[in-house]
Amino acid sequence: MRNTTDGRLEAWRIQGFDPANCPVRQVLDHVSAKWPTLVLMELGNGPQRFNALFRGLPDISKRMLAQSLRDLERDGLVRREVHDTKPPGVSYSLTPMGQSFLARILTLVDWADEHMPAILVAREAFGAEA
Amino acid sequence: MRNTTDGRLEAWRIQGFDPANCPVRQVLDHVSAKWPTLVLMELGNGPQRFNALFRGLPDISKRMLAQSLRDLERDGLVRREVHDTKPPGVSYSLTPMGQSFLARILTLVDWADEHMPAILVAREAFGAEA
DNA sequence: GAATACTAGTCTCATTTGGAGACCTTTGCG
DNA sequence: CGCAAAGGTCTCCAAATGAGACTAGTATTC
Secondary structure, eight states: OOOSTTTTHHHHHHHHGGGGGGGHHHTTTTTTTHHHHHHHHTTTTTTTEEEHHHHHSOOOOOHHHHHHHHHHHHTTSSEEEEEEEEEEEEEEEEEEEHHHHHHHHHHHHHOOOOOOOOHHHHHHHHHOOO | OOOOOOHHHHHHHHHHHOOOOOHHHHTTTTTTSSSHHHHHHHHHHHHHHHHHHHHHHHOOOOHHHHHHHHHHHHHEEEEEEEEOOOOOOEEEOHHHHHHHHHHHHHHHHHHHHHHHHHHHHHHHHHHHOO
């Protein structure tokens, strides 16, 4: 029985591969950093300005919002535009690549949604035996 | 033009919804915790014992490995079996739900793999303008 | 028979990361 | 004049993490 990963980690390792420097991990860090994911989802609602995003994400700190946005911009998932209107405004939007990435994330969200009941059951069971 | 999220965050918010306590976020935290993802991938290679996993993940600490495994077990993604063989061994394996979750994660990995070149270009560009 | 090492973890301590909120500069409005 | 809002940055403290020492029981080695 062939497994789901096809020994991917191992394959990488064989190719002489530094896990601490793995580019794929770096990309996945956008997912594994908690906020970037939610920022992308917010931006999925359309372009928004900094403070709008800030208000939209109820429990993020400005610091992390700024950092997440810069990281995402750096990797070409988000575009930052400065409009020099009267109070200079900055708007953020998804690039096509960002949209594509967001789509994948949403499949994960869907999975979580679907399986939530089963997970709650598992937690009950786990708590019970403790 | 309908966007990709369909205002999901907003919809949740409307339903009277505490983001800090969101069950879906809790599930996604398995992804957004960096190690659980890699642990799942390793387990994708088949059931393994604690120390095997530890050796397989080059840069994890025992502490985080133990914690990740417990979290995943708690949510029913991983099964822990104690064999009371001579040196009592513990083996970890994916549950069906774990496999299903891993499959989604792998689509993310594939995405990262595919888009890596574009991302590197974006980084160059970003670095250049700074 | 004693020493070594493997098993699966836990515990402690130092470093890193993140959250909360003050603060900055410029422009607009009352 | 004085406050508000724009987009952030900076500082300080709490929380999460990494490295690695340490545990107990058994098997193997010498």
